[in-house]
Amino acid sequence: xxxxxxxxxxxxxxxxxxxxxxxxxxxxxxxxxxxxxxxxxxxxxxxxxxxxxxxxxxxxxxxxxxxxxxxxxxxxxxxxxxxxxxxxxxxxxxxxxxxxxxxxxxxxxxxxxxxxxxxxxxxxxxxxxxxxxxxxxxxxxxxxxxxxxxxxxxxxxxxxxxxxx
Amino acid sequence: xxxxxxxxxxxxxxxxxxxxxxxxxxxxxxxxxxxxxxxxxxxxxxxxxxxxxxxxxxxxxxxxxxxxxxxxxxxxxxxxxxxxxxxxxxxxxxxxxxxxxxxxxxxxxxxxxxxxxxxxxxxxxxxxxxxxxxxxxxxxxxxxxxxxxxxxxxxxxxxxxxxxx
Amino acid sequence: xxxxxxxxxxxxxxxxxxxxxxxxxxxxxxxxxxxxxxxxxxxxxxxxxxxxxxxxxxxxxxxxxxxxxxxxxxxxxxxxxxxxxxxxxxxxxxxxxxxxxxxxxxxxxxxxxxxxxxxxxxxxxxxxxxxxxxxxxxxxxxxxxxxxxxxxxxxxxxxxxxxxx
Amino acid sequence: xxxxxxxxxxxxxxxxxxxxxxxxxxxxxxxxxxxxxxxxxxxxxxxxxxxxxxxxxxxxxxxxxxxxxxxxxxxxxxxxxxxxxxxxxxxxxxxxxxxxxxxxxxxxxxxxxxxxxxxxxxxxxxxxxxxxxxxxxxxxxxxxxxxxxxxxxxxxxxxxxxxxx
Numbered sequence: 001x002x003x004x005x006x007x008x009x010x011x012x013x014x015x016x017x018x019x020x021x022x023x024x025x026x027x028x029x030x031x032x033x034x035x036x037x038x039x040x041x042x043x044x045x046x047x048x049x050x051x052x053x054x055x056x057x058x059x060x061x062x063x064x065x066x067x068x069x070x071x072x073x074x075x076x077x078x079x080x081x082x083x084x085x086x087x088x089x090x091x092x093x094x095x096x097x098x099x100x101x102x103x104x105x106x107x108x109x110x111x112x113x114x115x116x117x118x119x120x121x122x123x124x125x126x127x128x129x130x131x132x133x134x135x136x137x138x139x140x141x142x143x144x145x146x147x148x149x150x151x152x153x154x155x156x157x158x159x160x161x162x163x164x165x
Numbered sequence: 166x167x168x169x170x171x172x173x174x175x176x177x178x179x180x181x182x183x184x185x186x187x188x189x190x191x192x193x194x195x196x197x198x199x200x201x202x203x204x205x206x207x208x209x210x211x212x213x214x215x216x217x218x219x220x221x222x223x224x225x226x227x228x229x230x231x232x233x234x235x236x237x238x239x240x241x242x243x244x245x246x247x248x249x250x251x252x253x254x255x256x257x258x259x260x261x262x263x264x265x266x267x268x269x270x271x272x273x274x275x276x277x278x279x280x281x282x283x284x285x286x287x288x289x290x291x292x293x294x295x296x297x298x299x300x301x302x303x304x305x306x307x308x309x310x311x312x313x314x315x316x317x318x319x320x321x322x323x324x325x326x327x328x329x330x
Numbered sequence: 331x332x333x334x335x336x337x338x339x340x341x342x343x344x345x346x347x348x349x350x351x352x353x354x355x356x357x358x359x360x361x362x363x364x365x366x367x368x369x370x371x372x373x374x375x376x377x378x379x380x381x382x383x384x385x386x387x388x389x390x391x392x393x394x395x396x397x398x399x400x401x402x403x404x405x406x407x408x409x410x411x412x413x414x415x416x417x418x419x420x421x422x423x424x425x426x427x428x429x430x431x432x433x434x435x436x437x438x439x440x441x442x443x444x445x446x447x448x449x450x451x452x453x454x455x456x457x458x459x460x461x462x463x464x465x466x467x468x469x470x471x472x473x474x475x476x477x478x479x480x481x482x483x484x485x486x487x488x489x490x491x492x493x494x495x
Numbered sequence: 496x497x498x499x500x501x502x503x504x505x506x507x508x509x510x511x512x513x514x515x516x517x518x519x520x521x522x523x524x525x526x527x528x529x530x531x532x533x534x535x536x537x538x539x540x541x542x543x544x545x546x547x548x549x550x551x552x553x554x555x556x557x558x559x560x561x562x563x564x565x566x567x568x569x570x571x572x573x574x575x576x577x578x579x580x581x582x583x584x585x586x587x588x589x590x591x592x593x594x595x596x597x598x599x600x601x602x603x604x605x606x607x608x609x610x611x612x613x614x615x616x617x618x619x620x621x622x623x624x625x626x627x628x629x630x631x632x633x634x635x636x637x638x639x640x641x642x643x644x645x646x647x648x649x650x651x652x653x654x655x656x657x658x659x660x
Binding site for chain 4: 336337338339340341342343344345346347349350353365370372373374375377378379399400401402403404405406409410411412414415416418419422434436437438439440441442443444447
């Protein structure tokens, strides 16, 4: 019987509903900027997965993460769900950044292609959402996950429903 | 200035590489069963996201989770990345359960439709992968995420590459 | 210089707009049945590609075709666009069959997996749409393309927008 | 009883297998160029649907078509299957144009988003495949369908398997 060392990590977050009401009354870009400025707390999942937002512009929101062991699947690489989560985050926020107050969105569907295995040796990865089409009822958005040499690790497209509050 | 209570959670996991080598020398179903019997430790992400495996049969692996605040996105519902992660897990393991020793898989692409918002009031959700087609080079698999009344919250299809070690 | 024999085929269709107005004032199932009963003409593409409708029930519309040379791509198999077209037709009509008068749909996105090459030796293929989820704003539907032994050649999922006329 | 005028159209094509064998012994770009130069005949489906190839470069193959009535679905717009067919053609040929002699490809899966209805008033549309990633076993490629003002009507991504003859 081999003894394996345990690892632990403690995460902290705030009430996820605190900013949700204000969100509806602000332009998307202002709400995202306010969250980034810590006027609202970041959503819990970003703490859970240790994602950070590093750029907020209209139509372009950038997320980053450094692959860590707690992101791993059983075969020693970052789980596809983590990759999907950061791509979905960047794409959703990029759509949100273009919406005026009184409008919101929900992700209707997401399609991810996994191009290259990611490990803790890969180093920091970033993804920027790019809105392909913003219509009255739906938006189409894409994103790529790249390392600091611009090597592509994953590609995603997503369709969002535009909601009127 | 309103004071918001912080929440914390501590997760524990083991070296994610400990079982990876043995995995290649075992039939997929035996490896998954050994992991479930705690002969190998569960992959880190399952601890990070608090997913559990509740059934392992050839072609049918069931994952469950109870939605919690640390799964939330900024709008007060479970993040699409969490939903993608559990569907991807169930689909990948269902493919793995059909592979003999010496063969493995990697997820090539994943497509998820989000049908209904999930909150902490939703209660326990489960998903079973169902292999549609297992070929020599690729497998096609689908899964649905359902609550205890069998209401569907999400649907996914995924293409896996079959690998020869 | 080799001499290659040319093949020709003549197709006939009717004004595609003749039934479009009536469609909005009928329950979807009644409109589809009327088209099948030749009270309205079939849409031009069905003539162009030689598809036939062989079953119309609420939520289940079956399309069939016999692979022919004019369906071929450059590598001597049926083109993926033909496979996409028949799956899209069956899925769209299956959604339509569940809609009351005054409601329509449009296909928002389509995802097809091609599982097995199709040639003129494959013989008759059929596909039945199956509605997974019918919501107020969108529907999710799937379909498989199978031969007479129920071997699967392709699998599709599609998201439709529900429209109010 | 209203009398509706019938329309007819006659298509002509050649034996689809005539070029298939040569294809395997040529670099992809040379084979595509030879087809365009009419040293090999165009695949039957291009005649059936009246698509034309207007540019062949490594990684960039452009297809065009003018929407016509025989492309129509029952609601008086171009059928999604036609849109899927031209996008699939441009994406597949763009992958093929990068492959050396002895390698081929098959489309594994295709995902199309339909952004805007297309009618005979839309006029000529074109699509260029763009290879996102070319690996040893698979390729990921995207394409958009645009009119002469560069308005986007549809967007697609596709995964191809790379084959060794």
